Amino acid sequence: MSYQPIVPFSGFAGWSFLNRTMEKQQAAFSASSEIQRNEDYFREKIGSIKTAEELVGDRRLLSVALGAFGLDDDIDNKFFIRKVLDEGSLDGDALANKLSDKRYFALTQAFGFGDYTTPRTVLSNFPDEILGQYETRQFEIAVGNSDNDMRLALALQRDLPALAAKTNTETTKWYSIIGSSTMSTVFQTALGLPRSVGSLDVDAQVKMYAAKADQLFGSSDPAQFSDGEKLEKLTRDFLLRSQLSTSGSISSGEAALTLLQNASSGSLSLLL
Missing domain, CATH: 1.10.3700.10 (AGR C 984p-like)
Structure with a gap:
């Protein structure tokens, strides 16, 4: 067992x-x-x-x-x-x-x-x-049995820094993110993009992802996520947005307090 x-x-x-x-x-x-x-x-x-x-x-x-x-x-x-x-x-x-x-x-x-x-x-x-x-992948799956958002966050730590460090073009990196079921889910949630974005032409998706990333993180280039602080902000935004969207998982008062505390400390890039 x-x-x-x-x-x-x-x-x-x-x-x-x-x-x-x-x-x-x-x-x-x-x-x-x-x-x-x-x-x-x-x-x-x-x-x-x-x-x-x-x-x-x-x-x-x-x-x-x-x-x-x-x-x-x-x-x-x-x-x-x-x-x-x-x-x-x-x-x-x-x-x-x-x-x-x-x-x-x-x-x-x-x-x-x-x-x-x-x-x-x-x-x-x-x-x-x-x-x-x-071992790494199976641990992620086991964590996901308790909380799938945690599995996605773990997968992000494994995959995104390696992608960000590549010498590929910005557009090629966005293609890879959009083509990954785990990374695309995290980015859609963290950037506040609707699920329907996946039905658009891939080049239109790239433009939307890049524009939102520039607005929230100061750059449209996925290479920025080789920086540990940027990766942490992305992970935090994903988890908070996902928690807020889950009915009954967090009260409106708790949500407001969490957002205010993080925003006041300058550690949250989340814009609602």
């Missing part, structure tokens, strides 16, 4: 508690029997796996492999996953390069079945590489 992370409060209060206890909670989760059994099996077997067919044929190995990239729900899509893995990442026409969800590209690139004569599964550090990602 896995350790269930404790998130006693919703909103920013819950996020603050989770951050204070993160190290201990992650350690307890990683040490739980279910996680350890899966990791022991992966370490024992993965070095002998030389093809995508062999990987998808072992459901337990596949569950860890997919879980490391947040693709747990694809466990029964064996034909599709095998095709992604077999075609690799180096060929521009490979399936992973055509999919907007770049988790598949990361998956096939990590395993290397379609890219190299000898896959990366035989490398001595490969189990540690995959299992580190697996």
